[in-house]
Amino acid sequence: xxxxxxxxxxxxxxxxxxxxxxxxxxxxxxxxxxxxxxxxxxxxxxxxxxxxxxxxxxxxxxxxxxxxxxxxxxxxxxxxxxxxxxxxxxxxxxxxxxxxxxxxxxxxxxxxxxxxxxxxxxxxxxxxxxxxxxxxxxxxxxxxxxxxxxxxxxxxxxxxxxxxxxxxxxxxxxxxxxxxxxxxxxxxxxxxxxxxxxxxxxxxxxxxxxxxxxxxxxxxxxxxxxxxxxxxxxxxxxxxxxxxxxxxxxxxxxxxxxxxxxxxxxxxxxxxxxxxxxxxxxxxxxxxxxxxxxxxxxxxxxxx
Numbered sequence: 001x002x003x004x005x006x007x008x009x010x011x012x013x014x015x016x017x018x019x020x021x022x023x024x025x026x027x028x029x030x031x032x033x034x035x036x037x038x039x040x041x042x043x044x045x046x047x048x049x050x051x052x053x054x055x056x057x058x059x060x061x062x063x064x065x066x067x068x069x070x071x072x073x074x075x076x077x078x079x080x081x082x083x084x085x086x087x088x089x090x091x092x093x094x095x096x097x098x099x100x101x102x103x104x105x106x107x108x109x110x111x112x113x114x115x116x117x118x119x120x121x122x123x124x125x126x127x128x129x130x131x132x133x134x135x136x137x138x139x140x141x142x143x144x145x146x147x148x149x150x151x152x153x154x155x156x157x158x159x160x161x162x163x164x165x166x167x168x169x170x171x172x173x174x175x176x177x178x179x180x181x182x183x184x185x186x187x188x189x190x191x192x193x194x195x196x197x198x199x200x201x202x203x204x205x206x207x208x209x210x211x212x213x214x215x216x217x218x219x220x221x222x223x224x225x226x227x228x229x230x231x232x233x234x235x236x237x238x239x240x241x242x243x244x245x246x247x248x249x250x251x252x253x254x255x256x257x258x259x260x261x262x263x264x265x266x267x268x269x270x271x272x273x274x275x276x277x278x279x280x281x282x283x284x285x286x287x288x289x290x291x292x293x294x295x296x297x298x299x300x301x302x303x304x
Contacts, residue, residue: 015070022062023156027149030055034145052127052148059152060159064167067160071106071169079174081206081213087220087231090187093201094180100214105164107175112165119158126151178217185240186219190232193270194297195278197224202233223274225290229253230277232270245270247277256280275300 033051040047088096101108125132129148133141169175183201190199202220206213219234219242234245246261257280262269275298282291282300 015066018066019063019160022066023153023160026059026156027152030152031145031149034148038145048130049127055152056123056126056155059155060163063156063159064163067163068167071167074106074170079208079211081208083204083206083215085202085204087200087202089200090180090184093183093203093217096214097178097180101177104175107169107171108177109168109172110165110177112162115158115162115165119155119162122151122155122158126155175213176215178214182236182238182240183217183219186234186236186242189242189267190219190221190234190270192267193221193274195224195274195294196221196232197227198222202231223277224294225288226277226281229281230256232274245273247273255284271298274298
């Protein structure tokens with residue numbers, strides 16, 4: 001029996017308190033500085049930028065340091081995964097991937113473009129705040145320090161979310177992330193292949209001590225009438241193109257045709273692979289009536 005991971009994967013409470021304190025203290029500090037320099041800042045755009053820009057750009061440093069320390073402070077035993085290959089639909093794979101990212105934030109990292117964009121938008125808006133308020137209605141400008149403080153809190157939350165996503169943890173290699181968009185694009189390519197009864201994802205899911213990891217998601221397709229006999233498997237590139245295709249002998253049947261693994265296969269290459277399996281099975285199981293329609297769809301004549 002494997003020993004469980006010593007630390008819970010939830011955020012340790014004292015780090016949550018520290019992050020919250022940094023955000024609130026920085027907001028209060030920003031408000032106090034703006035109150036003291038209010039007259040100078042609203043009359044001179046250069047002075048405003050010389051104060052606001054350092055406040056906003058130094059701000060993420062203690063947040064990033066805290067999150068990095070939090071991720072690397074966890075003491076974890078190297079997991080010993082028990083892997084199982086599972087065939088699931090694309091919607092199931094997408095759900096599992098989202099839950100996986102959410103549950104194991106401390107152990108994963110990824111480039112979160114949408115969060116970078118949000119941070120950049122709030123940064124630009126915060127730096128432009130006095131000019132925006134002045135153009136709308138001058139009396140609102142007196143609330144500049146308070147509004148800037150609120151934006152600082154919002155920015156702190158966004159910074160924290162971004163750093164949780166991009167800062168690596170000690171077991172990143174044990175909890176890899178796989179984007180689902182390339183898988184979806186690859187499945188669209190397989191949808192044009194005839195004689196396939198099911199198209200989905202083959203994923204290796206490792207279990208250990210109540211946790212799980214995802215490895216090597218592949219495109220998977222079942223051939224009509226041969227669902228328990230053979231499975232078409234394909235790996236995909238980051239842009240969703242099929243990089244390799246091969247046929248897996250599900251029952252380890254003796255005499256199963258030796259179909260070489262195909263690199264960068266075209267649709268015709270994949271159809272030929274499916275055709276070879278169907279031709280072989282029609283000889284092994286000639287009484288299977290479903291194969292008549294399958295062979296017709298693949299253009300296999302009765303003489304073959």
